[in-house]
Amino acid sequence: MIAFWVLALALIASGVFTITASKPVYSVVGLLGNFVVLAILYLTLQAEFLAVIQIVVYSGAILVLFLFVIALLSSGVKPFDEGTNRLPRVLIPALVLGGIALVTIVFSAVRSPSPAQPSITAGSPGALGQTGEAGVFGSVANFGQTLFTTNLLPFEVTALLLMVAVIGVVLLAGDDVPSRLQVRERGTEREPIVKSGEPLTR
């Protein structure tokens, strides 16, 4: 329980740091901390596969791309420009929506029957090493089982959605004119980019 409160506070603190940080890269570091703390929180809930995937996917892939773009594009070490403060305008809608979400969560938590207690209490020593035999909630085997049986349809639909997104990116970014680099690589046998007989415009 102590572990939960410490982690929860750290989670909120890192989240607040992420949105109030003065430089974009600080925000990335804050978000990284947020992800790591969230993963540890999952670990205390015995969901070790979820914890690891949280790190691998969000920190290892998505956030690295954020950092990559920020490092390439941002104005070096300079902080954000001071913009107009939009907080007062969004304060009331944000509070209302957040309140509704909180009430919904609390309500459903109270209504639902309490889940079976895991064999090892969260946060006890040894929880890390002893979880996750097949059939235990949160183990890799169990996670995979659920993913490919009961939740197969949502899983495949998500995959399809991502595929559509990838195709969209390729369509938006792709141009079929060979780049200068490719021409240079051919070395001496340099070919004309547009072959004779082809129309110039595509």
Place this chain on the structure above:
Amino acid sequence: MQAAADLINAVPFWLIVLVKSGIVLLVVITTFAYSMLFERKIMAWMQLRPGPNRVGPWGLMQPAADAVKMMFKEDLTPNTADPLIYKLAPFISLITAMGVFAVIPFAEPTGTGFFGAIGDVNAGILFVFALTSIGIYGISLAGWSSGSKFPLLGSVRATAQMISYELSMTLSVIGVLILAGTTSLMGIVHAQDRVWFVIPQILGFIIYVITAVAETNRAPFDLVEAETELVGGFHTEYSGLRFGLFFIAEYLNMITVSCLATLLFLGGWNALFGLTFIPGLIWFLAKAGAFLFFYIWLRTTLPRFRYDRLMDFGWKVLFPAATLNLVLTAVVVAFWPTNG
């Protein structure tokens, strides 16, 4: 033996973990120091030079001398640097590099479970990948926060390279996971009691070796710190102990991927030719050491890749090959007679 088991059972769990961590930390840091010397010696012999031979007999005290030198150098922070991130980055690199050793099993656990790994995490291999994927941030943030162009170029290269090769590396390992049917590193070694996975997974092993070299930014994939073009790459501005932390992290990562190669493909602590009278720990260290030697051998033999070729190779050769390996393994396992 029973008395010893009772004694170990009486000690609280956290104390055992603390002691184990201390031992592993000590061993790993010493291994780092001597793998550095090992590398310099091997490289020297391959290039017909004597190598470091002034400090102690055969230069054996060289690591100590280097460590002292590193500690007493001035710790510089450039004016243009972002001080907070600049100071944070080396620690991210080192902590993630060291954290991995918490789950690596070095030998068959004894009856009390005292030897073996610090923690036998069930998702062990995934844990390793998670930590190494955070390790990218150390390099990436170091380059950005230095506030000058060479480190930034180095770190941008590092990020692109490590993301690209991490994908193929993970895919090449999934073949092993399918064969072993577990993600626990202990379980994977036990699944290789009869035959090492390097034989059924030869394609996966080749891909793993190549991507492992690329992931640790070693020659011929050391574009990240290419001395001839980028001064020192992402750590150009670092000096003294902070540079030392990056240095330690790089070598620890090398040791990590060597240990992983041993565990995943080379049978872990399983003996070769039935020579079981040699303890498993020795077998493990010998295999990991051979892999380290291979690393150094590569460095002295191969020239550096050009950057666009590196990317092409990663995405157009390794990635399809890794996918093919995964599909083949899955199909064979699914239709294997004994699996029905």
